[in-house]
Amino acid sequence: MPYIGQFEQTRKINRAERRIKENSVTLKRIQQLFLSGELSQEFIQEKIGPIVLSDLIEEHEDAKIRYLLGGFENVFIDKNTNESLIINYFDTLRQLRYIDVKYLHYYAGLENDEKSKYEKDSKEEALYLQIYTKLERLYLIKHASTFDYFDFGPESSEESLRTELTKYGKNFVAFISKEFDISHYEESIKDREEPEGLLPKLKLTE
Incomplete structure (x- = not known):
């Protein structure tokens, strides 16, 4: 049923846009940290960023977004390049x-x-x-x-x-x-x- 699929996709996009607006302050801090070059931009763009973006779109509970973005921000603050550890933390958050x-x-x-x-x-x-x-x-x-x-x-x-x-x-x-x-x-x-x-x-x- 293509109409249902299209409706679901539109709903997710609208939800993601709303979450981006609601968390704009945190996202601006993350953008500044990203542009500082403390971590490899390729590491963020290719490894960690897609996971965060996917969860930002797919997560059902708005209240959990603060923890998702908090973890993403801490990747920069702690200069954490342990890909397996970071992914595991996000996997754990997804299960909660x-x-x-x-x-x-x-x-x-x-x-x-x-x-x-x-x-x-x-x-x-x-x-x-x-x-x-x-x-x-x-x-x-x-x-x-x-x-x-x-x-x-x-x-x-x-x-x-x-x-x-x-x-x-x-x-x-x-x-x-x-x-x-x-x-x-x-x-x-x-x-x-x-x-x-x-x-x-x-x-x-x-």
Whole structure:
């Protein structure tokens, strides 16, 4: 059905044009960084730029565009030429919904706790548990190995979980969010008390 295909294409173009207008300030900064010549223009035009442009057009959630462009800007700021790493960060962002990013930011200390508002056994609580599992599967967060988690998984208490960002999670959040400082985050979790009921570490015997 050609009319449907044409309509979808027009919708995407209009959406991209609107997003460009709404994020014009960030895009101007990125253009200035691009023209500064700190990074190879060929690297940006041939490798990274097409990925960002494609996601700018295809991404369904407007709220995620700030993280897409924030990551793109950080490529210049950090003079990052590790193509595989950059592409992987954008791949990870593509797998997340905006609400997933908000929960990730909560564990990074950048957002308030929304899940405390949810009633037990509600649909909202079930969604949160699914998001927790998703972030864990993407190696963005990790939890303490406790008997409580062994029995109840992500339904365990917050004190028992003692959730933290993984190494990859810290670097990813720093990539998409300027306000996140890794050293400040590590300092904030340094003196956390060990949760009760830690599983004993297994020792291999010869």
